[in-house]
Amino acid sequence: xxxxxxxxxPSLCLILKQGDLTLEKVDVIVNAANRHLQHGGGIAGAxxxxxxxxxxxxxxxWIRQHGLxxxxxxxxxxxxxxxxxxxxxxxxxxxxxxxxxxKLRQTIHGCLQKMDTMNLQTIAFPxxxxxxxxxxxELAAQIFMQTFHQYAQxxxxxxxxxxxxxxxxxxxxxxxxxxxSAYPWEPCT
Numbered sequence: 001x002x003x004x005x006x007x008x009x010p011s012l013c014l015i016l017k018q019g020d021l022t023l024e025k026v027d028v029i030v031n032a033a034n035r036h037l038q039h040g041g042g043i044a045g046a047x048x049x050x051x052x053x054x055x056x057x058x059x060x061x062w063i064r065q066h067g068l069x070x071x072x073x074x075x076x077x078x079x080x081x082x083x084x085x086x087x088x089x090x091x092x093x094x095x096x097x098x099x100x101x102x103k104l105r106q107t108i109h110g111c112l113q114k115m116d117t118m119n120l121q122t123i124a125f126p127x128x129x130x131x132x133x134x135x136x137x138e139l140a141a142q143i144f145m146q147t148f149h150q151y152a153q154x155x156x157x158x159x160x161x162x163x164x165x166x167x168x169x170x171x172x173x174x175x176x177x178x179x180x181s182a183y184p185w186e187p188c189t
């Protein structure tokens with residue numbers, strides 16, 4: 001599968017590719033979730049179908065212990081039979097609900113911060129909020145790239161080694177690749 005790689009820092013690589021997020025072999029897959037962690041449709045439903053019912057059981061337990069999930073901090077569960085160690089259940093903003101750009105930045109930043117807190121190295125993101133939550137894809141792509149760039153600048157000693165954007169279709173991938181052109185990133189080897 002084709003992928004494009006950029007070096008955000010000498011030790012942090014950003015990879016953009018089209019593919020099936022549920023098949024990624026990384027430390028963390030980010031699940032685009034709702035605040036209640038009810039994984040019925042979209043990416044969340046696909047995670048549950050591929051990873052098994054233990055994901056929903058752990059999510060229900062997380063809600064009982066912590067309450068609803070906020071934008072700035074993902075819920076963390078096991079991954080069932082997926083090829084990752086953990087799922088980060090990240091709640092992105094609903095377009096039209098107010099302050100959407102800030103909330104999407106918080107969602108992305110919260111996942112990266114949790115990675116560093118847990119000393120994890122590889123993460124795969126979907127295009128959070130661009131499906132049923134109707135966030136404009138081109139704007140989301142710009143915010144993802146801005147947030148990745150800013151995090152790398154603010155955390156030069158991050159333990160994160162690889163950030164993957166795994167996108168569903170060629171047109172979404174193209175918009176994310178276009179958003180990368182705003183940065184002087186070199187190819188990552």
